[in-house]
Amino acid sequence: MKKQLKGLTAYKPGKQTDEVKRELGLSEITKLASNENPFGCSPLAVEGIQSVLHELQLYPDGYATNLRKAMSEHLGVAENQLIFGNGTDELIHLLSRALLEAGTNTVYPWPTFPQYRHNAIVDGAEVRQVPLIDGQQDLEGMLAQIDEQTRLVWVCNPNNPTGVYIPEETFVAFLERVPEDVIVVSDEAYYEYVTASDYPQTIPLIERFPNLVVTRTFSKAYGLASLRVGYAIGDADFIAQIEPTREPFNVSRIAQAATTEALKDQAFIQESVEKNREGLAQYYAFCEKEGLKYYPSESNFILIYFKASGDEVFDFLLRRGFIVRSGEALGCPNSVRITIGTKEQNAAIIHLLEEFVHEH
Ligand SMILES: *Cc1c(COP(=O)(O)O)cnc(C)c1O
Secondary structure: HHHHHOOOOOOOOOOHHHHHHHHHOOOOOOOOOOOOOOOOOOOHHHHHHHOOOOEEEEEEOOOOHHHHHHHHHHOOOOOOHHEEOOHHHHHHHHHHHOOOOOOEEEEEEEEEOOHHHHHHOOOEEEEEEEEEOOOHHHHHHHHHOOOOOEEEEEEEEEOOOOOOOOHHHHHHHHHHHOOOOOEEEEEEEOOOHHOOOOOOOOHHOOOOOOOOEEEEEEOOOOHHHOOOOOOOEHHHHHHHHHHHHOOOOOHHHHHHOOOOOOOOHHHHHHHHHHHHHHHHHHHHHHHHHHHEOOOOOOOEEEEEEEOHHHHHHHHHHHOOEEEEEEEEHHOOOOOOEEEOOOOHHHHHHHHHHHHHHHHO
């Protein structure tokens, strides 16, 4: 066994609904812990799935030809600038596998999405975590950590679990100072939800910065987390170099059919984004009224701080039928991360949180 696997634990996802129902004897439980889309997915995605149900015996198209074509048109990039993964999770895995090994290091903010760290450790690389400064990714601090052995730098924009984004000007100034042979990944899992006008449009930057790789996903705004489809956009030569690390049939036939169709329904995305904005406004109003610290969010979740442990808030909501994510496990003590739900779900959680705040 590789020595770095000692003490490493498997990813702990948010609690599963059925598990909680059984444990607490509740009949109704709402999970707003994993930033899934509370409005489901586009009906076109379901039609896409139905269209391939008669060919389940066939391997998927290993090159994801239809999805690739649709995505290249959607984004205005060449088909060979794209790579698809079994979720962004797999792309993080294969970028780490392609670039990291013992003697190299990777730089990323902390707290952030834990898979950058996890994969680097499995691949035997040194991890250099740069603490957030009041919720902001400390790009200056990250630059200071880059040296001859740095292969991979991660930014998460907007960042999970804070929801805070890096503006375009700041990000471009950062790219200008990262050495050309160091790959910078911009993880944009919440891209569709962003409404800030100075959020970076990164795809046009790839031409100027061939060391920039952008990752996005169908798991969040598209509401297709169960199908596991993420994609990366980068310089064609770089993408060609990492292709051999990919499993040949990594994106299922069902997933390819569904996402190709889902891409056509941008009205569904727009509606989800609009409702998400309204949901965020419900939470902002609550936080302002109660004087609770929070970060304005460019994503579909909000991190709220309390005068209590995040675990305590988590338990309080759990016993009343809502699963959220305690900040304790995410590196943000005294907070919880809540996925923005439907208007009614948000109102119900806010009502309970008012009760909690007044009791504590
Ligand atoms: C949810 C999330 C992902 C994982 O996305 P998948 O495509 O479902 O693997 C990646 N990065 C961030 C920051 C996320 O929040």
